[in-house]
Amino acid sequence: MFPAQGPAVGTHVLELGCGPGFYACRFAQEYPQITTTGIDLSKRLIERAKSRAASRSLNNCNFFHGDAQSLPELFGPIDAIIVSRLFLIVPNKEAVLAEILRVLRPGGRCFIAEPTSGFRTRLPLSCMWLLARLTSSPAGKYREPQQADVMTRPDFSALVESQPWASVNLEYDGWYQYAVCTKAEEAAVPAVSRDVTWSAA
Ligand SMILES: C[S@@+](CC[C@H](N)C(=O)[O-])C[C@H]1O[C@@H](n2cnc3c(N)ncnc32)[C@H](O)[C@@H]1O
Numbered sequence: 001m002f003p004a005q006g007p008a009v010g011t012h013v014l015e016l017g018c019g020p021g022f023y024a025c026r027f028a029q030e031y032p033q034i035t036t037t038g039i040d041l042s043k044r045l046i047e048r049a050k051s052r053a054a055s056r057s058l059n060n061c062n063f064f065h066g067d068a069q070s071l072p073e074l075f076g077p078i079d080a081i082i083v084s085r086l087f088l089i090v091p092n093k094e095a096v097l098a099e100i101l102r103v104l105r106p107g108g109r110c111f112i113a114e115p116t117s118g119f120r121t122r123l124p125l126s127c128m129w130l131l132a133r134l135t136s137s138p139a140g141k142y143r144e145p146q147q148a149d150v151m152t153r154p155d156f157s158a159l160v161e162s163q164p165w166a167s168v169n170l171e172y173d174g175w176y177q178y179a180v181c182t183k184a185e186e187a188a189v190p191a192v193s194r195d196v197t198w199s200a201a
Contacts, residue, residue: 016081
């Protein structure tokens, strides 16, 4: 995800579907030279993530309520995006991936981790739902989904490759499947533009 010497000063990392902010806080703590931003559809979990950052005195870590399927313009360009266990519950997976590609800077990278096992998925999800219910902050209308849709390897691969990345690395272990996707340095010319022909009026 980052160069061997660590991320450059000023690197902006976005975590989509950050939940209680484990990764955004962890990266912000480990690399004080970067800024992390966590986005989640659950206002309760965003409040929880903010508390987590405050309890660690992290000033380089922000959390916002938002929908990964339609990110505000505010979030771009981003150097790196982390997406852990979001696709198993988000309805429009392709829209999330298109948004990731849109807000990443040219040459930026996205790291995706998705479980391959329903059993392994249910336990942390149950903990998250319990945590969301126990949190006393305002709930808003969104309720954390109770269904998890574990993707097969071919489905995961097809989803990741639905966007025109410069490169994609897929890896699998016993429980998780991972993708590291790199956006092209220069924006590719959309196929529709290349095929346009002009006719005389
Ligand atoms: C299984 S949890 C994963 C939390 C964290 N990324 C992790 O791996 O520990 C999925 C998270 O995605 C959030 N989420 C679901 N749909 C979302 C959406 N459309 N936009 C942003 N976050 C969403 C949920 O509220 C939940 O916090």
